[in-house]
Amino acid sequence: MIYQGKQKIWADYQKEIPDDKWFYVRSCIRQNFFPGAERMFLEICRNVLGKDFYEAANHTTCGGIAYHCDTIPQETVMTIVARQFALMTEAGYENYVASCITSFGNYLEILETWHEFPELETRIRELLWKACRREFKKPKYIAHASDLIYKYRNEIAEKAKFRLINRQTGEPLKVVEHIGCHYSKMFPSKGVGGAEYPYVLCGMIESWGGSVIDYPERRHCCGYGFRQYHVKANRGYSLSNTHKKFESMEPYHPDMIITNCPGCPYFLDRWQYVIAEMEGKTYGQNGYGIPVFTYEEVAGLVLGYDPWDLGLQLHQVAVEPLLDKIGIEYSPEDKYKGLNRKDIMRPELPGVLKCC
Amino acid sequence: MGKLYDELIKDYRVKEGLKTCINCGTCTAICPAAEFYRYDPRKIVDTVQSKDEAEIEKLLKSDVIWYCGECMSCVTRCPRKNAPGLVIMALRNLSAKLGYFTCSEKGRQLLPLTRILTGNILNYGYCVYPDTFKWEDHVESGPVWKWHTEHLKDNFERLGANFKGEGPGVLRKIPQESLDELKSIFDVTGGTERIEAVEKYSEQKAGELGMDIDEYCRMTFEKISPGHFNSEE
Numbered sequence: 154m155i156y157q158g159k160q161k162i163w164a165d166y167q168k169e170i171p172d173d174k175w176f177y178v179r180s181c182i183r184q185n186f187f188p189g190a191e192r193m194f195l196e197i198c199r200n201v202l203g204k205d206f207y208e209a210a211n212h213t214t215c216g217g218i219a220y221h222c223d224t225i226p227q228e229t230v231m232t233i234v235a236r237q238f239a240l241m242t243e244a245g246y247e248n249y250v251a252s253c254i255t256s257f258g259n260y261l262e263i264l265e266t267w268h269e270f271p272e273l274e275t276r277i278r279e280l281l282w283k284a285c286r287r288e289f290k291k292p293k294y295i296a297h298a299s300d301l302i303y304k305y306r307n308e309i310a311e312k313a314k315f316r317l318i319n320r321q322t323g324e325p326l327k328v329v330e331h332i333g334c335h336y337s338k339m340f341p342s343k344g345v346g347g348a349e350y351p352y353v354l355c356g357m358i359e360s361w362g363g364s365v366i367d368y369p370e371r372r373h374c375c376g377y378g379f380r381q382y383h384v385k386a387n388r389g390y391s392l393s394n395t396h397k398k399f400e401s402m403e404p405y406h407p408d409m410i411i412t413n414c415p416g417c418p419y420f421l422d423r424w425q426y427v428i429a430e431m432e433g434k435t436y437g438q439n440g441y442g443i444p445v446f447t448y449e450e451v452a453g454l455v456l457g458y459d460p461w462d463l464g465l466q467l468h469q470v471a472v473e474p475l476l477d478k479i480g481i482e483y484s485p486e487d488k489y490k491g492l493n494r495k496d497i498m499r500p501e502l503p504g505v506l507k508c509c
Numbered sequence: 510m511g512k513l514y515d516e517l518i519k520d521y522r523v524k525e526g527l528k529t530c531i532n533c534g535t536c537t538a539i540c541p542a543a544e545f546y547r548y549d550p551r552k553i554v555d556t557v558q559s560k561d562e563a564e565i566e567k568l569l570k571s572d573v574i575w576y577c578g579e580c581m582s583c584v585t586r587c588p589r590k591n592a593p594g595l596v597i598m599a600l601r602n603l604s605a606k607l608g609y610f611t612c613s614e615k616g617r618q619l620l621p622l623t624r625i626l627t628g629n630i631l632n633y634g635y636c637v638y639p640d641t642f643k644w645e646d647h648v649e650s651g652p653v654w655k656w657h658t659e660h661l662k663d664n665f666e667r668l669g670a671n672f673k674g675e676g677p678g679v680l681r682k683i684p685q686e687s688l689d690e691l692k693s694i695f696d697v698t699g700g701t702e703r704i705e706a707v708e709k710y711s712e713q714k715a716g717e718l719g720m721d722i723d724e725y726c727r728m729t730f731e732k733i734s735p736g737h738f739n740s741e742e
């Protein structure tokens with residue numbers, strides 16, 4: 154009954170997301186660590202669903218990470234963002250979709266600040282003109298890329314070759330979802346489901362057959378903390394936060410983790426390796442970790458794309474136990490191959506964490 | 510009202526993030542940094558609203574303001590609609606501007622951060638970039654990342670990226686004209702001035718410590734002294 158109650162509240166937090174014609178901007182972290190995920194996103198939106206997603210070659214970082222590492226002033230990040238908006242305006246688009254939660258939060262914060270202090274918006278327009286001779290219109294709508302996959306989740310489910318179901322037992326897979334703090338903790342009304350019941354990933358999981366795990370530290374930060382990761386001396390902060398989450402989710406035996414933000418899957422994946430090497434502890438079955446995915450990777454898997462085309466070989470935690478549970482076929486010998494099956498060696502195996 | 514407080518309330522993040530703090534401590538209860546570090550965002554917000562110049566100066570020179578992870582979990586929960594995370598960003602900004610950041614170990618880390626992040630933006634157009642994300646500095650990225658960095662071109666090609674290529678795509682080369690635009694943006698918005706200030710104050714500090722600036726930068730990137738953590742005696 155309580156669950157029904159939550160579903161009802163979730164319904165109150167739905168947002169109207171435009172269906173088509175998007176100006177797409179990439180994520181620094183996703184491009185580095187999950188390059189296949191962004192390619193998959195555009196493949197699904199453009200080729201599978203036939204939508205218009207435009208990418209300008211001359212767009213850049215939004216500066217969000219540098220801003221949250223306190224290395225650039227607020228006016229600098231605002232003007233970088235204003236330039237991105239100018240590129241959107243020049244390309245004739247009004248809907249703006251970011252592949253990154255830090256960016257998404259950054260855009261929302263900037264628009265909100267301009268709304269409250271219009272004189273600052275005027276000043277940024279002047280600075281942009283001075284620096285780049287560009288002008289911009291503000292986007293009509295700003296989405297995070299996961300909002301779109303959420304919106305298209307049922308169409309994806311209709312075309313899916315696989316479901317998030319354990320093929321042996323017929324049971325739904327138990328899925329941990331991790332939203333990423335800047336998605337809705339700052340501006341709850343801008344995220345699907347708000348800050349209390351973020352539904353953006355739950356919607357995908359339910360539509361694709363899995364069941365969502367509710368665990369005590371579900372909304373705790375992954376521990377990125379910007380400077381708390383980028384500076385070597387601070388990384389214990391990042392590790393201890395991830396550790397806290399894993400200890401909390403462990404009793405629920407998750408089959409997999411799906412993440413929203415580009416950084417979170419990196420931390421949830423890599424810190425499992427570090428915890429295993431430091432403490433000998435692993436959270437998956439038989440010495441493996443719990444596989445961690447981006448939402449685009451999961452969409453690609455259910456649609457039947459080859460796991461190695463999605464780039465799952467770049468994860469440190471082996472994904473094979475999950476592929477086996479779902480019944481997705483893969484070629485173990487092709488995992489670490491280059492283009493046209495070129496031999497490029499393979500990574501060393503970790504000391505403790507079991508990998509394939 | 511004193512000088513430092515006046516500077517702080519000019520910052521839009523303080524205008525937006527500091528209404529009236531009732532010292533309830535909700536922000537501290539939810540804060541991931543407060544669990545790990547000797548850190549209490551409630552106290553920081555309260556110090557700023559007290560307008561006590563000496564206390565604010567102490568704060569700007571301390572490690573404390575650098576403990577926050579800017580997750581903004583506090584923003585959702587504050588019953589008075591304050592944003593402690595934003596107030597902290599404004600404090601850090603002022604500490605950087607005045608050179609007070611060199612007075613604390615965590616503050617001194619602003620030099621390597623500035624070099625890495627603004628370097629990546631101005632040289633490549635990205636905040637994070639493969640050429641500067643070295644495995645040696647990131648052993649936690651695991652053997653898979655070591656292998657990946659040894660085969661960057663092949664792996665990116667395999668995954669359909671456009672690494673250092675013309676046109677759109679993953680990790681495409683950002684055109685020189687766009688990098689020039691970013692540089693102009695830094696020049697007119699105070700970004701360049703900020704980099705120069707961080708370099709200048711860090712150089713002074715390195716001089717005081719009898720260190721070469723690069724050696725100092727490395728030290729600030731790696732050194733942890735006792736006294737930061739809750740778990741310490």
Ligand code: SF4
Binds near residue numbers: 579584
């Ligand atoms: S933004 Fe900073 S003060 Fe607020 S909860 Fe996160 S770490 Fe704590």
Ligand code: SF4
Binds near residue numbers: 530550587589591
């Ligand atoms: S939650 Fe808000 S009102 Fe309570 S101590 Fe923190 S800043 Fe002050």
